Amino acid sequence: MAKHIYVIRHCEAKGQSPDASLTEQGFQQAEVLTEFFADKKIDRIITSPFLRAIQTIEPLSKRENINVEIDERLSERILSxxxxPDWYEKLLATFTDMELKFEGGESSNEAMERIVNVVEETFKSESEHTIIASHGNIMTLLLKNYNSDVNFQFWTRLSNPDVFQLSVKDHEVTLERIWE
Incomplete structure (x- = not known):
């Protein structure tokens, strides 16, 4: 039996802080995302505690009548x-040196480990179809764990929202971008 995890990057937001809300367009995108999942079975929804991730998934959780579980490990990666001022170059460097970290921040490997732990626990759970709502940088690190070709340029091409499907069958994980 295959298990599926839909990993969602939040919709368009007003900023990067944990309490940044979705924009008006972001709320519209959340409704489109809800329709996108209309024909997909969902058993469980787990989200980052950041407001923009919660707001992204709320319309779907209400329609499906599924309680949203908040998991701190899905928070966006702390670069510093x-x-x-040169955060873009610093972020790029952390994809080259996965152990590199800046003041108060996490290395790519540290951030990757916490989100991979959520995914691996989810694959071992009873749920067959789970949604995980999170953020672009940490999501990219998650996908890199399962596909070494995922890199900084991959991150630059993500959209808000974006959706990837991770599937596991016979201990083999496959990943596919399913958002158009």
């Missing part, structure tokens, strides 16, 4: 607690 200091202001980094």
């Amino acid at each position: 607690t200091s202001d980094l």
Whole structure:
């Protein structure tokens, strides 16, 4: 029996802080996302505690009458607690050196480990069709864990929202982008 996890990057948001809300367009995207999942079976929904991730998945959870589980490990990766004017270059460097970290931040490997733990626990759970709502950087690191070709350029091409399907069958994980 195959198990499926739909990994969603949140819809368009007003900012990067944990309490940043979706934009008006982001709320419309959340409704489109709900329709996108209309023909897919969903057993469970897990989300980042960040407001934009919760708001992304709320319409779907209401329609499907599924309680949303909040998991801190799905929070966006912390690059640094200091202001980094050259954050883009610093982020790129962390995809080359997976152990590199900046003041108060996480290395790519540290961030990857926490989200992979959520996914692996989910694959071992009773749920067959789970949604995980999270963020672009940490989601890219998750996908990189299962496909070494995923890199910084991959991250730059993600959309808001974006959806990937991770499937496991006979201990083999496959991944596919299913959002158009």
